[in-house]
Amino acid sequence: MHRLITILFLGLCSLSVSAHNVVGGVYAIGNQIEGEVGFSNGDMAAAGTLIKVTDAEGNELANIKTNDEGLFSYTATRRIDHFFFANLSSGHLLELTLPAAELPDSLPSESVTGVNLSPQTMEVVAPSVISSDQKTLEQMVERAVAKQVIPLRKELAEYKEKASLQDVIGGIGYIFGLCGIGIWWRQRQLDKQSKG
Secondary structure, three states: OHHHHHHHHHHHHHHHHOOOOEEEEEEEEOOEEEEEEEEOOOOEOOOOOEEEEEOOOOOEEEEEEOOOOOEEEEEOOOEOOEEEEEEOOOOOEEEEEEOHHHOOOOOOEHHHHOOOOOHHHHHHHOOOOOOHHHHHHHHHHHHHHHHHHHHHHHHHHHHHHHHHHHHHHHHHHHHHHHHHHHHHHHHHHHHHHHHO
16 A cells, blocks of 8 residues: 555656656748747746757758747748757757748749749749838738737647646546545455454
């Protein structure tokens, strides 16, 4: 009986030690990709944490570092999927993906860079020319929206992490409750045997 309680207690202790996960997010503001890396308990990645940037084939695009608030930025030069890898030591790894669809259409895509198009074809597929005022307005709108969306995404990630931790703690509570019922039932049976 004491072994069961000891095992459950040690399991709870190990759970509380490893109860935080690595969380983060990446967001595009025009061709600027901004991101953050930290832990579900609110701590941010240490300054200088290395972030490796690759394309879908694993080709390294850049190595960047976080600042003292766990933030990083990267300027995209192509409209492709970008993958960000962070190793925060002690087995804490994080992989983030920014899909190409979140980057501006004005960036060259992977499929266009390697194709030799004729001038006639270029006229058909080339995007329409946008005035500089309209581009500036679009960039301002993107920045404003991103400033509002970034905190919401962070709060959502933290909420998901807390909900899963609550589920684990609730499950442990059920286990203790079932153990208590089992102990009570066994003690009752022993009491009946000793009286009978």
